[in-house]
Amino acid sequence: MLAVTAGGLATAGEAAAVDAPSAAADATSVAAVSTRQKVLWLFGNTMSTFQKYRNAKTWGNVLDYSSDGCSWAPNKPSGFNFLPACQRHDFGYRNFKKQHMFNKRNKKIIDNKLAHDMYSVCNKYGAAKRNTCKSIAGQYYVAVRGAGS
Template sequence: MEKTNELIAAPMGDFQRARKARVWESKGIDWSSDGCSWAPDKPYGFNFLPACQRHDFGYRNLKKQHRFSETYKKRVDAKFLMDMFEVCDKYGNPERAFCKTQASYYYTAVSKAGS
């Protein structure tokens, strides 16, 4: 479903509004999320929860639509890192650098183990 790709690529505010409204849920879109799984949603106060929610959205819906592939996995994982870096960019140094280090840990975990 093209709507899945649109929401994976959309600005975070648009994604969160769609998530809140549960758009396309009646058409089978899965909005469930376990946040950042076993990692904290807000490590050291950096709010990665929205990035984790979009990451869950991408994996769950692409799998449900039988479109999950290595190419899509890399795309969803890359967007996850970009979303977390956007959170980090709101901080000045040295907090920004520390935040990006935390984001890189989360990204490495999903890119190596996520499926």
């Protein structure tokens, strides 16, 4: 779970949890929370839940689901499907900026989530293919960390 602190966004290990719905919550139970809490909840949820809400454009009147995929890099390098990871990364950047939560610390957290999501794709493969996948994912991560906003 993610939390909002005076310094920005924090993981559960870094701060007490935000008063946002649990990962098991559904759209009905989060209807009354702020847009900021919806962003944090959806960004910090499982990839399958994020994609379900993204595809349905849940809260589309307040959340920005637009994405350019993996930008200038392939969405599926060597067949590894990084598109969902890149979509969540775009969601993080766009919505954290929209909610005035985008700062250096949160950029790193959003970028780290991209790495985590890509490595989750890689972990589905056997050792040789997994290592190739992780190498490519590492290159994507270095690129986003070096990029501005």
